Amino acid sequence: MTTHDETTxxxxxxGLLEQPLITPTGQVVxxxxxxxxxxxxxxxSVGGMGRQILQVFLENRLAVVGLFVIVFFILxxxxxxxxxxxxxxxxEAALNATQNGAPNSGHLLGTDATGFxxxxxxxxxxxxxxxxxxxxxxxxxxxxxxxxxxAGYVGGWxxxxxxxxxxxLLSVPVLFLLIALVTIYRQSEVLIIVVIAFVSWLVPARxxxxxxxxxxVREYVQxxxxxxxxxxxxxxxxxxxxxxxxxxxxxxxxxxxxxxxLAALGFIGLGxxxxxxxxxxxxxxxxxxxxxxxxxxxxxxxxxxxLVVIAFNFIGDALRDALEVRLQRR
Amino acid sequence: MIGFLFRRIIQAIVxxxxxxxxxFLLGKLIPGGEAAAALGPRRSPAQVAHFNLxxxxxxxLYDQFWRYIWGLFHLNLGYSFKSNEGVQELISQRLxxxxxxxxxxxxxxxxxxxxxxxxQVVKRYTLIDYTLTAGSFLFYAMxxxxxxxxxxxxxxxxxxxxxxxxxxxxxxxxxFTDPRAFVLPVITxxxxxxxxxxxxxxxxxxxxxxxxxxxxxxxxxxxxxxxLYGHALRNALIPILTLxxxxxxxxxxxxxxxxxxxxxxxxxxxxxxxxxxxxxxTVLGSTLVITIFTVAGSLLADVLYAIADxxxxxxxxx
Numbered sequence: 103m104t105t106h107d108e109t110t111x112x113x114x115x116x117g118l119l120e121q122p123l124i125t126p127t128g129q130v131v132x133x134x135x136x137x138x139x140x141x142x143x144x145x146x147s148v149g150g151m152g153r154q155i156l157q158v159f160l161e162n163r164l165a166v167v168g169l170f171v172i173v174f175f176i177l178x179x180x181x182x183x184x185x186x187x188x189x190x191x192x193x194e195a196a197l198n199a200t201q202n203g204a205p206n207s208g209h210l211l212g213t214d215a216t217g218f219x220x221x222x223x224x225x226x227x228x229x230x231x232x233x234x235x236x237x238x239x240x241x242x243x244x245x246x247x248x249x250x251x252x253a254g255y256v257g258g259w260x261x262x263x264x265x266x267x268x269x270x271l272l273s274v275p276v277l278f279l280l281i282a283l284v285t286i287y288r289q290s291e292v293l294i295i296v297v298i299a300f301v302s303w304l305v306p307a308r309x310x311x312x313x314x315x316x317x318x319v320r321e322y323v324q325x326x327x328x329x330x331x332x333x334x335x336x337x338x339x340x341x342x343x344x345x346x347x348x349x350x351x352x353x354x355x356x357x358x359x360x361x362x363x364l365a366a367l368g369f370i371g372l373g374x375x376x377x378x379x380x381x382x383x384x385x386x387x388x389x390x391x392x393x394x395x396x397x398x399x400x401x402x403x404x405x406x407x408x409l410v411v412i413a414f415n416f417i418g419d420a421l422r423d424a425l426e427v428r429l430q431r432r
Numbered sequence: 433m434i435g436f437l438f439r440r441i442i443q444a445i446v447x448x449x450x451x452x453x454x455x456f457l458l459g460k461l462i463p464g465g466e467a468a469a470a471l472g473p474r475r476s477p478a479q480v481a482h483f484n485l486x487x488x489x490x491x492x493l494y495d496q497f498w499r500y501i502w503g504l505f506h507l508n509l510g511y512s513f514k515s516n517e518g519v520q521e522l523i524s525q526r527l528x529x530x531x532x533x534x535x536x537x538x539x540x541x542x543x544x545x546x547x548x549x550x551x552q553v554v555k556r557y558t559l560i561d562y563t564l565t566a567g568s569f570l571f572y573a574m575x576x577x578x579x580x581x582x583x584x585x586x587x588x589x590x591x592x593x594x595x596x597x598x599x600x601x602x603x604x605x606x607x608f609t610d611p612r613a614f615v616l617p618v619i620t621x622x623x624x625x626x627x628x629x630x631x632x633x634x635x636x637x638x639x640x641x642x643x644x645x646x647x648x649x650x651x652x653x654x655x656x657x658x659x660l661y662g663h664a665l666r667n668a669l670i671p672i673l674t675l676x677x678x679x680x681x682x683x684x685x686x687x688x689x690x691x692x693x694x695x696x697x698x699x700x701x702x703x704x705x706x707x708x709x710x711x712x713x714t715v716l717g718s719t720l721v722i723t724i725f726t727v728a729g730s731l732l733a734d735v736l737y738a739i740a741d742x743x744x745x746x747x748x749x750x
Contacts, residue, residue, distance in 0.1 A: 269443075270450030273727050275684035278703060278719040282455075285707040285715050286462050362575055366689055369577045370704050382575065389581050404578045411573035 158424040165420030168413035175410055179228035188222025205398055212398040215387060220398055223384060224406060230380040231407070234295050234364045239356035241299035246306030247349055251337050253307070254314025265311065268304045276301045277366060284372045291374055294367065298360050306352045313345040347425035351418055358414035365407050381407050433738050433745050440738075444731045448724055455720045456500050459510075462712060465489065469712050470513045509717035514709050519717035522702060527721065530698035534687050537618050538676060541625035546672070548626070549633020550665065556638065564630070571627035576686050580620040580693035587616060621690045625683060632675055633668065640664040670741050677733030680726045 159165055205212040205220075212220050253264040271279075283297045317323065318341060326336050342349075361381075367373045368382025379387075381403045388399030462469050467483040475483075484490045488499055503509070509519040552561045571579070640646065641664050649659050688700030695701065699718050706714035738744045 266446060266450065270447050270454060273447050273681060273730070274451060274454070274719065274723045275681040275688070275726060277685035277688045277700075278715075278722055281688075281703055281707045282458055282712075282715050282719050285710065285712060286458060358573070362573075365575045366577070366685075369575065369689065370692060371708055385575070385578060389577075400581070404575075407575055407578070408570070408573050412569055415569060415573060 155424045159420050162416075162420040162423065164416040168416030168420075171409055171413035172417070175228060175406070175413075176232065179225050179232055182225040183222065186221060186225070188219040188225075212396070214384070214399055215391060220402060223379065224381070224402055227374075227379040227381050227384050227403070228406060230291060230374045230378055231361055231364055231382070232410075234291065234298065234374075234380070235357045235361040235410075238295045238298035238302065238360045239353055241295065242302035242356055242360075243306055243349060243353045245299065246303035246352075247310045247342060247345075249303065250307035250310030250312075251314050251342050251345070254311035255318050255333070255337050255341060257315075257318075261311070265308075268307050271301075272304045272308075276363065280363065280367060281370065281372065284367065289372055289375045291378065294364065294374065298363050301363075302356055302360065306349065306356075309348050309352060310342070310345050313348055314341050317341045317344050351422045351425065354414055354418035354421055358411040358418070361407065361411055361414075436738055436744055437735060440731060440734050444727050447727050451720065451723045451727070452501065452504065453497070455716050455723075456497055459712070459716055460493070460496075466712075469710070509720065510713040512706070512711050512714045512717075514706070514711035515714070519714050522714055523699065523718055523721050526698050526702050526718075527725075529696065530684075530687055530691070530700065530722070531725070533614075533617060533621060533690070533696065533698060534680075534683055536614070537621035537687075538625065538683060540618055541622040541629055542672070542676070544622070545626045545629035546633055546669070548630040549637060550660075552630070552634040553637040553641070553664070554660065561634075565634075568627040568631050571623050572631075574624075576620060576624055576689045577693050579623055580616070580690060583616050583620060584693070617690050617694045617696050620693065621683070621686050624686055625679065628679065629672070629675065633672065636668040636671060637664050640667045643667070670737065673733050673737040673740060677730035677737075680729045680733075681723075684722050684726055 214220055214223055249264065249268075253261045279301050280297055283300065284294070287293055287297070314337075318336075323336055323340055326340060331340075364373060364380055365382030365385065368380050368384075369386040371383075371386070373383040373386075374380045384403040385400060385407070388396065388403060391399060459466060465480075465484075466487070466489060467480040468475065471479055471483060481490075488496060491499070507520050509523065511517075512519050512522060515522065548564060552564050555561050637660075641659075645667075646659055646663050649663050654662070684700075687698065688703060690696065691698045691700035692704050699722050703715055703718045703722075706712075706718070
């Protein structure tokens with residue numbers, strides 16, 4: 103999703119592999135969580151700082167709960183169908199089965215209006231919700247970060263024009279813009295990812311531009327310039343890595359927001375088109391028969407959305423607190 | 433202050449011009465062009481050519497843009513071929529209702545969120561504080577349409593407290609003649625705003641409590657209440673005006689969902705219905721109008737901020 107990667111060891115300024123760390127809890131971690139030495143040059147990490155960030159993060163119980171919830175849902179949606187076989191493709195066979203069936207031993211959460219098993223449907227729809235959430239947050243973050251870093255680094259009238267464009271797009275209510283784009287360009291999963299990313303890259307662009315403005319006058323940036331480092335190198339290897347804290351926190355919140363946006367689209371009827379589905383579309387389908395008392399068609403999908411969104415918010419909050427530790431030591 | 437207001441108004445005009453340009457370009461980006469959207473899949477090339485000629489779509493892009501702006505000044509937002517009506521007519525019936533819904537909900541949200549935030553600061557790090565924080569997390573994470581449906585489910589079906597049907601009268605004064613139909617939409621729309629406003633209020637006041645002027649006040653022997661309400665609250669309240677201004681686009685999005693849930697005939701429902709009919713001129717027209725009103729609302733919030741904050745009101749126009 104982001105440059106955050108805990109499995110590959112970081113390379114230090116000299117290109118040497120850094121030694122893995124052992125946290126007080128006994129876990130072996132490498133300090134490659136994107137932290138950087140404030141006075142250092144290129145994206146490197148100082149052991150103590152990385153450990154400190156991890157420690158602050160793990161001390162936040164809500165964040166650990168959030169992490170468990172997300173891991174659970176990823177396993178549930180992507181590994182679940184392997185273990186829990188349901189028919190999610192043959193609607194004719196499904197139609198012959200019970201429709202709107204109440205939960206029983208065969209269908210743990212009953213069946214929907216077409217006759218699809220609800221547990222399998224939650225896995226199937228959850229795949230789309232999670233993929234759209236992660237992918238659009240990733241695209242939005244990458245585009246926004248590059249845009250913001252370039253605007254802030256180049257400065258002058260180019261920066262002014264680039265930021266006015268962001269102002270203009272930010273003033274359009276998100277859902278109206280989303281609906282306009284989806285109506286014009288027809289629905290598909292890829293289009294929905296692109297469109298949600300299109301309305302979401304503006305905030306990171308602003309954040310990163312702000313950071314860039316303060317970073318580009320730092321001594322180490324001037325040092326690189328004196329040594330003949332190119333502009334691309336300065337932005338890519340020095341400015342963006344040093345803004346990584348802001349970026350990671352934004353990306354985390356954005357996954358939650360993207361999932362909510364997809365749910366809203368699904369509710370309006372512009373979500374993942376049939377035969378696919380997503381949690382929002384499922385919820386809105388279920389609500390159609392709300393008056394009939396088919397609770398299993400509403401609450402499970404709603405609960406999935408709420409749990410995942412809250413979990414990402416917990417993690418985002420904890421990351422922000424953890425990275426503030428780094429800021430305090432700057 | 434005059435300098436601040438002048439810059440702020442110029443900025444709003446630039447943003448509105450930019451939005452007009454974007455909405456105009458979105459219309460040009462329709463695959464197959466506007467003719468395809470209006471004439472449908474069984475159009476003939478001759479029909480398309482005629483349509484383009486009549487509507488000036490064969491002109492250069494800048495000419496078309498100029499004509500578009502000229503039309504906007506004459507309140508001409510385009511023509512909805514699907515409903516055989518000018519987009520401006522469709523919008524003029526619905527705009528007052530959305531403005532009423534958004535206005536009332538924002539005021540309700542403020543009236544509830546500010547005391548909630550204060551309560552959280554007064555009782556900070558207690559069970560009440562944590563419960564309210566958890567509540568705001570929940571409402572923030574809950575899709576607004578889910579909340580709306582739960583409200584309908586419990587209050588309409590189970591208790592029959594409020595009518596399911598939307599207010600029938602099409603004027604903005606409906607809220608006075610038929611207030612019961614407004615209760616659930618207003619609750620839905622304000623709930624999410626309350627969640628973010630009260631979180632902001634809490635952190636803003638907590639922040640104020642760490643400031644030097646609070647320490648000075650305490651050192652001078654001011655009572656706890658005086659410090660809280662006389663110093664921290666007064667300083668935390670002004671930025672909430674800016675927050676309202678910044679939240680307006682999000683509130684407008686929330687209104688779209690709320691209107692769809694409750695079948696409330698405003699701009700949001702108009703847009704959603706138009707989208708499901710592939711009525712692109714109406715979607716674009718209502719997007720433009722709602723954005724102009726959002727920008728105007730943010731401008732109003734900033735003007736109020738300038739009046740409320742003595743640092744700007746009395747500052748030199750630098």
